[in-house]
Amino acid sequence: MAKILIHDEYVKSPDKLIKLCPFNAIEYMDSKLSINSGCKMCKLCVKQAPEIFEFVEAQIRGIHKEEWKGVAVYMDHVEGNIHPVSFELIGKARALAEKINHPVHAVLMGSHMEHAAEQILKYGVDEVFLYDDVALENFRIEPYAACFEDYILAHKPSIVLVGGTTIGRSLAPRLAARFRTGLTADCTFLDVQENTDLDQIRPAFGGNIMAHIHTPNHRPQFATVRYKIFDAPEMIKTPFGKITKCTLDQSLLKSQIDVLEVHAKEKSESIEDAEVIVVVGSAFKKKEDLNMAFKLADLLDARVASTRPLIEKGWMDAKLQIGLSGRTVRPKLIITCGVSGSVQFVAGMKGADQIMAINIDKEASIFNTAHYAIVGDIYEVLPKLIERIENERA
Amino acid sequence: MEILVCIKQVPGTTQVEIDAVTGVLKRDGVASKMNPYDLYALESAMILKEKYGATVNVMTMGPAQAERIIKEAFMMGADRGAILSDRKFAGSDVWATAYTLAQGTRKFCKPDVIICGKMTTDGDTAQVGPEMAEFLDMPHIANVLKIIEVTDAHITVEMDMPQTVEVARVKFPCLITVEKGIFQPRLPSYKLKKATAHFNIQYFALKDLEDQDEMKYGLNGSPTQVKRIFPPIGNDAHEIWEGNSDILTHQIFESLMRSKFI
């Protein structure tokens, strides 16, 4: 049985040892150290105090990895409109499949899906497995899981990639539990070894730690990946793959769930949830000029936020203020436009993954924080950038 | 109605850092706390209790100190509490955690609705709920935005879908995971603290569960293994772009394209 052994006889300062664990899983009671159920087997303790903590390997459960062949992608869609993350995953699946000489499969379920299935072939998959039935019109967990299970039982894929959408994150765990196998959520890096083991890297602890995870003794290996992590492949002119229609007994397509209504989604108003933010600062001379920022934000699917002075002027809503006395944001991208970069402002946004700052003054302190310091006039750069993106879209 | 809420104790901060060279963890000694997302699950249960009448059971898998969060739940209005605690649960990944919770549920109560938080701040997977539903053979709805109505046999909710919001009615028993913001969580009350001080907390170890196969719990029951953990590679780009606005526009545009914002 795999575990971490503790050599109590060498323990000198238990307080220090307890602190080695980020998950508070090391306990000291009755002058004995022990490991509680908070343990995630990250083995940091083993690494840092090898004289005390020893990792003992589990006996390996025998599986025949060679019986599992194929890299499968779940095709996420709403009413036949495939979510772009699924195409990105086809690109990744192809790269993995080539290394281990496996086929790439797409698994599609829904109602009236022929057109979508044809479209998928253009992204270069070997086979689309299509479950087309009116019972599959809306996403409901039991029938969707039943189709997926049917595919896995019939074709035994080694790797299954699922988009990290609300559907994918609901469906993938259901299947992983059913097949008694591992699922790694929100992977940001995937590679495969010759023995078909999938190397998965994902952020943990709110992105403060990266974890390298594998599933050595179970198949299939499930991973979910969010949108815009990998690149979608180029479309091919002459698809080589085929569509295989699959059917399932109606009794397996039953659900305890009735979908009563479907409506369009309201956009979240809060800047804390935004992945991309455009910030307006005091450089805007008139309230109307803010339209440049709103237009850019529209094109980037971003939210507009503000420094404090514009709130004080009454141009922007107080809920949109970033900073010490406003909100703290951590978007993927923030573009500040005419913001000086006071400490109070920077306190609320320095954790952004990518910071682009446009300021006319080369000495502006925002440039100390920015990854890309753009020395320029917002009244020139913003209109040109908007035009450039609009041309690209046209 | 019988409700079960799954809650977890998590480290008080996610601001942990690993030294890139020594691999040593740097953190300040902030105590553990209830997973903030589970407060929304608890609040949802309390609202249902007030509106329709219900027994609210809370359960956690964790060390004995997790008692703190069970007591906190009592102070918000929970009626019964259980802790699944055993050294043999150490090293559980999602599969083993969900399996243990499902086994614990069978021993602890007979819920019509199980409510989980959207995710934990330390595990951060949002998968435990759906996996648990699978083991208990009940339907689940993840990412619930709103609870609309409860009848004798159904709960009707709004679920968050990739491009839409759907209203769905699901039969009991079922499991839902709720989004943050579904309700504003109440504060623990001092009055309830006194009133619930004598409440018992039930403890379950592996020997108390139906399935006692050790290969399904803790590290042995975990299909995924952590190979190593390491600090994230930060964005340490620091470029200064100068020139006329055409050049700047071109540079910004290319950069946005490269990082897929356009």
Ligand SMILES: Cc1cc2nc3c(=O)[nH]c(=O)nc-3n(C[C@H](O)[C@H](O)[C@H](O)COP(=O)(O)OP(=O)(O)OC[C@H]3O[C@@H](n4cnc5c(N)ncnc54)[C@H](O)[C@@H]3O)c2cc1C
């Ligand atoms: C206790 C306290 C709390 C505070 N909390 C906050 C807070 O939460 N959030 C907050 O934002 N502020 C806060 N402040 C205010 C803060 O100190 C700054 O005054 C504020 O952030 C400055 O906003 P700004 O950058 O928009 O304006 P400015 O500092 O006036 O900067 C404008 C910038 O625009 C540039 N510029 C001008 N014209 C152009 C052009 N045409 N093109 C490009 N660039 C141009 C200038 O070079 C300048 O750098 C707080 C202050 C205090 C004392």
Ligand SMILES: Nc1ncnc2c1ncn2[C@@H]1O[C@H](COP(=O)(O)O)[C@@H](O)[C@H]1O
């Ligand atoms: N150890 C645990 N004990 C009780 N509930 C848990 C535990 N781990 C996860 N959960 C529940 O599952 C949800 C999702 O957790 P996670 O999959 O870790 O992000 C949490 O919000 C809790 O409701």
